[in-house]
């Protein structure tokens with residue numbers, strides 16, 4: 027069943043954006059604020075394989091990772107009342123975009139390259155996609171992915187804001203939309 031028919035208040039929320047933008051951190055906070063359960067797709071894949079993402083890439087390869095990522099996203103997007111954080115590369119798959127946009131409310135967390143660069147040191151060890159790429163190559167990837175991210179229901183700049191502020195903003199904007207589209 028397509029959740030398009032599901033009341034907008036019950037639709038799951040999906041957070042998209044470049045790796046390290048804060049999807050996992052902010053998704054956890056939004057779930058707490060809305061009393062919903064939180065699903066981090068990377069964490070689900072890691073549980074399935076019993077190893078961190080970097081090892082999945084090394085042992086099984088990116089193609090296997092992407093296939094599991096797609097299947098899990100398609101599964102969770104069809105459920106109600108979840109807050110779902112998906113990996114930064116997931117939205118490059120057309121089937122993932124279709125599943126998220128058709129069934130859920132999709133928030134794009136948008137960060138400037140200047141601010142993202144400051145996080146590189148804390149991300150490098152846990153994000154296999156960043157390894158073996160120099161800064162120019164990462165910048166190219168950052169801009170290449172923006173086209174896919176522009177397909178969303180709501181874009182939110184996260185520059186100069188704390189995770190708590192961003193989560194509050196998402197909750198407020200959802201409540202406003204719910205009242206407009208489904209007045210109680």
Ligand SMILES: Nc1ncnc2c1ncn2[C@@H]1O[C@H](COP(=O)(O)OP(=O)(O)O)[C@@H](O)[C@H]1O
Nearest residue numbers: 044045046047048049050051052148187188189
């Ligand atoms: N708004 C923010 N300001 C500063 N640091 C942040 C912010 N959001 C996330 N971070 C930090 O950036 C890192 C990556 O966050 P994470 O939630 O794992 O991002 P993602 O899931 O998008 O890859 C973490 O160390 C987190 O604490």
Ligand SMILES: O=C(O)C1=C[C@@H](OP(=O)(O)O)[C@@H](O)[C@H](O)C1
Nearest residue numbers: 044045046113114115153154155
């Ligand atoms: O951008 C990517 O291709 C990836 C982003 C990661 O998730 P985050 O966006 O949560 O860092 C994780 O799925 C994997 O390392 C690949």
Ligand SMILES: [Mg+2]
Nearest residue numbers: 049050068111
């Ligand atoms: Mg994450």
